[in-house]
Amino acid sequence: MARTAGARGGSRIPEWLAAALRPNPGPVPWPAALRACVGVAGPLALGFALGRPAYGALAAIGAQFAVINDTADSYRMRFLGIAVPQLAGACGVVVGAAVLGHGALAVVALTLVGLVSGLVSSIGPLASAAGLLLLISTVIEAGLPVPGPWWLAPALFLGGGAFVLLLSLLAWPVRGAAPERRAVADAYRAVAGQLAAAGGADYETQRQTTTRRVDHAYDVVLARRARERAQRTTAFALFARLDALTALLEAAPAAHHAGRPLPAAVPAAVRELADAVEHPGPAADRPALDATSGPGDRAGRAVVAALRHAADVVHGADPAPGDRLGRPAPLGTRAARTARATLRSAPAWRYGLRLALCVGIAQTLVSVVAVPRSYWVALTVAFVLKPDLGSVFSRAVMRAVGTVVGLGVAAAVLVAAPHGWWSAALMAVLAALLPVMAAKGYAYQTTAVTPLILLLSDVLNHLGAGLLLPRLVDSFIGCAIALVAGYLLWPESWHARVGDRLADIVDDAARYVVTCLVRDPAAPGGAAPGADEDASARSRRRLYRELSAVRGEFQRAMTEPRPAATLAAEWWPLVVAVERVVDATTAAQQDVGHGAEPPRPAEARAVAEQLGQLAAGIRTHTALPRVETEHDPAGSPVLDALREQVGAARAVATSEQARGRPRPGRRRGSTAR
Structure with missing residues (x-):
C-alpha cells in the first residue's frame, strides 16, 4: 500500500490511521441532504407545533435511521432498503420497551438480540442494515424511557421512517x-x-x-x-x-x-x-x-x-434478453437457501457470538454500575462491531475521534440554543449534513450522527449539557469493550482473513481455464466446455466479482495495525497476479473464438494444474517449484500469455513464502481453517 505524503515526510501518524481518516472522494449528495433535512426536522417540528415534542423526537429518531439506510439507486431497492430495516427497528423498540428496568432480563434479551443481529448481518447488505437497526433500537429503548402506551413508540418510529420513505419515492411515478x-x-x-x-x-x-x-x-x-x-x-x-x-x-x-x-x-x-x-x-x-x-x-x-x-x-426495437447469466430464483427459494446457508456458516456464528458477547458485557456493566442513560455503551458496541462495514479496530478509533468532535458540536448547540423551534432548525442543519458526511467516511458520519442522537435524546430526557461528559465516557467504554472482547480476543480479527478465500478463487481460475480452453472431442464438431459461452461468461463474472470482494478485504486489512496491514500489503501482488491470469484466459478464449488454433487439451489442463498447485501452496504455505514461462515452439502460442501470468503468480507466492511470511489468514505454525 502506498504511503501517504505525510508518512514519507516523517509524520508520526500511523499509515493505517491516515488511510482511515482520508475522506472519500465524490460529489455532494444534494438530493439526499434535502430529504434528510425535511425528513428529520419535519416530525420534530410537528411535535413542537402539537405540544408533543417527545413524540416528534421519537418519529425523528426513526427518520434519522431511514436517512442512514437511504443509499440505494433504484426506487425498488430504495423501498426495501428503508422499509425492511425500519420494520426490524420497530421490533427492536418493542423488545427494548419490554425489558426496560429489568436488569438481568435486559442483559439476557440484549445478548440474544445481539446474536440474532450478528447472524442476520452475515446474509447481505440489506440484512446487515436490518440486523444493525434491530440491535440499535432495542438498545436505545432498553435504556431510554419514552412516554405513552407500549405501541406508540414503535408506531412513531415507523411513522418517521415512512415519511423519509415517502420523500425518497416522490419521483418514482415520473422517473420510473x-x-x-x-x-x-x-x-x-x-x-x-x-x-x-x-x-x-x-x-x-x-x-x-x-x-x-x-x-x-x-x-x-x-x-x-x-x-x-x-x-x-x-x-x-x-x-x-x-x-x-x-x-x-x-x-x-x-x-x-x-x-x-x-x-x-x-x-x-x-x-x-x-x-x-x-x-x-x-x-x-x-x-x-x-x-x-x-x-x-x-x-x-x-x-x-x-x-x-x-x-x-x-438500437433494436424489441431486444430479447440473452440470459447468459441466468435469471434469479424466486424470492422465497432464495430466502430459504440463504437461511440454510447462514445457519450452517461457521463465520456467521462466530460473528454472532462476538457481537452477543460484547453487547452482553456492555449491558451487564451498565446494570451493575450506575450509569445515567446507559444505552450509549451498548450502542457504541453495536456501531463499532460491524466487520462487514470495515475494520473493527479502525472503526473503534474513528468512533472515538468522531464522538469527541460530535460532542463538541452538541455542546455548542445545547449551550447556545434553547428548546423549541430553534431545536428543529438546528436539527434540519445537522440532518442535512448526515448523508454528506456519511459519503466521506465512518469518522465523518459519526461526527454527524453523534450530535443528532444526543439532541434528539435530550428532547426526551432534558438533561442538557450534563449529558455530554457521560456520553463521552460511555463511548470510550463501548470502544474498549469492542476492541478487547470483539477484536483482541479473536485472533482471526487481527490477521488478514482472506487466505483461504484467495486460494478458492485460484481454484476457480483453474476451472475457468478448463471451461474456456479444453475442448471435448466427443462433442459434435469437437465442441467443448470452452464453446459454452454462457458457462464461461458466468464463470468470468463470478471470478471478477469475487476478486473485487477480495480486494475490499485486503483494503480493510490494510487499515488494521500491524501485523495484519503488513501481511496484506505484502500479499497484495498475488491478488493482482490472479486478476491478470483471468484476463489472459479470457484473451486466449477470444483468440480461439476468432480463428486461432485451439490448444491441445493436455496443454490447457497443465496450466490449470499449475493453478491448482498454487492454490494448494497458498493454503499449506508450501514453496512452489519454478515453471517454464518462455515460448515453447512445440506448444500452442495461444497459451503463451496465460503461461507467463501463471508463472508470475506462482513466483509472487514463492517469493513471499521464501521470506518466511505467513499466508494471509493464518498465523505461523497454525493449521489452515
Whole structure:
C-alpha cells in the first residue's frame, strides 16, 4: 500500500490511521441532504407545533435511521432498503420497551438480540442494515424511557421512517426506471474507458472500475427483473442491453493483450450506446463500425464483432434478453437457501457470538454500575462491531475521534440554543449534513450522527449539557469493550482473513481455464466446455466479482495495525497476479473464438494444474517449484500469455513464502481453517 505524503515526510501518524481518516472522494449528495433535512426536522417540528415534542423526537429518531439506510439507486431497492430495516427497528423498540428496568432480563434479551443481529448481518447488505437497526433500537429503548402506551413508540418510529420513505419515492411515478437506465449506461461508459485504456498502463484500474459498475448494474436490474414476469417490460429490455455487454467485456482483455491501443472511435461508439441506453428515444444512427475496425488482427475483429452486437441490441426495437447469466430464483427459494446457508456458516456464528458477547458485557456493566442513560455503551458496541462495514479496530478509533468532535458540536448547540423551534432548525442543519458526511467516511458520519442522537435524546430526557461528559465516557467504554472482547480476543480479527478465500478463487481460475480452453472431442464438431459461452461468461463474472470482494478485504486489512496491514500489503501482488491470469484466459478464449488454433487439451489442463498447485501452496504455505514461462515452439502460442501470468503468480507466492511470511489468514505454525 502506498504511503501517504505525510508518512514519507516523517509524520508520526500511523499509515493505517491516515488511510482511515482520508475522506472519500465524490460529489455532494444534494438530493439526499434535502430529504434528510425535511425528513428529520419535519416530525420534530410537528411535535413542537402539537405540544408533543417527545413524540416528534421519537418519529425523528426513526427518520434519522431511514436517512442512514437511504443509499440505494433504484426506487425498488430504495423501498426495501428503508422499509425492511425500519420494520426490524420497530421490533427492536418493542423488545427494548419490554425489558426496560429489568436488569438481568435486559442483559439476557440484549445478548440474544445481539446474536440474532450478528447472524442476520452475515446474509447481505440489506440484512446487515436490518440486523444493525434491530440491535440499535432495542438498545436505545432498553435504556431510554419514552412516554405513552407500549405501541406508540414503535408506531412513531415507523411513522418517521415512512415519511423519509415517502420523500425518497416522490419521483418514482415520473422517473420510473431512470436509476436502472443510468446504472446500465454507467456500465457501458466504464467498458468504454476500459477499451480506451487497452494496451496501456491504466488498463487494470479501468477494468476494476468496470467490474464494480457492471456488478452494480446487474444487482439493480436483476432486483427489478426478478419481480416481473412479462417479457415486454423495461426491466427485460435493460437486462438485454446489459447482457449485450458480455461480448465486449470478453473482447477487452484480448485487445489489451494485443498490446496496441484501439482507435479512439471504438470507445466513442460505446459511449454513444451508453447515451442511447440512458436517454431512449427515436432510433439514432448506428456507430460507423467500419471506420472503427482498426487492425485486422483477431483482437480487433473480436472488439468490432462485440460492438456490432451491442449496437444491434441497444438500437433494436424489441431486444430479447440473452440470459447468459441466468435469471434469479424466486424470492422465497432464495430466502430459504440463504437461511440454510447462514445457519450452517461457521463465520456467521462466530460473528454472532462476538457481537452477543460484547453487547452482553456492555449491558451487564451498565446494570451493575450506575450509569445515567446507559444505552450509549451498548450502542457504541453495536456501531463499532460491524466487520462487514470495515475494520473493527479502525472503526473503534474513528468512533472515538468522531464522538469527541460530535460532542463538541452538541455542546455548542445545547449551550447556545434553547428548546423549541430553534431545536428543529438546528436539527434540519445537522440532518442535512448526515448523508454528506456519511459519503466521506465512518469518522465523518459519526461526527454527524453523534450530535443528532444526543439532541434528539435530550428532547426526551432534558438533561442538557450534563449529558455530554457521560456520553463521552460511555463511548470510550463501548470502544474498549469492542476492541478487547470483539477484536483482541479473536485472533482471526487481527490477521488478514482472506487466505483461504484467495486460494478458492485460484481454484476457480483453474476451472475457468478448463471451461474456456479444453475442448471435448466427443462433442459434435469437437465442441467443448470452452464453446459454452454462457458457462464461461458466468464463470468470468463470478471470478471478477469475487476478486473485487477480495480486494475490499485486503483494503480493510490494510487499515488494521500491524501485523495484519503488513501481511496484506505484502500479499497484495498475488491478488493482482490472479486478476491478470483471468484476463489472459479470457484473451486466449477470444483468440480461439476468432480463428486461432485451439490448444491441445493436455496443454490447457497443465496450466490449470499449475493453478491448482498454487492454490494448494497458498493454503499449506508450501514453496512452489519454478515453471517454464518462455515460448515453447512445440506448444500452442495461444497459451503463451496465460503461461507467463501463471508463472508470475506462482513466483509472487514463492517469493513471499521464501521470506518466511505467513499466508494471509493464518498465523505461523497454525493449521489452515
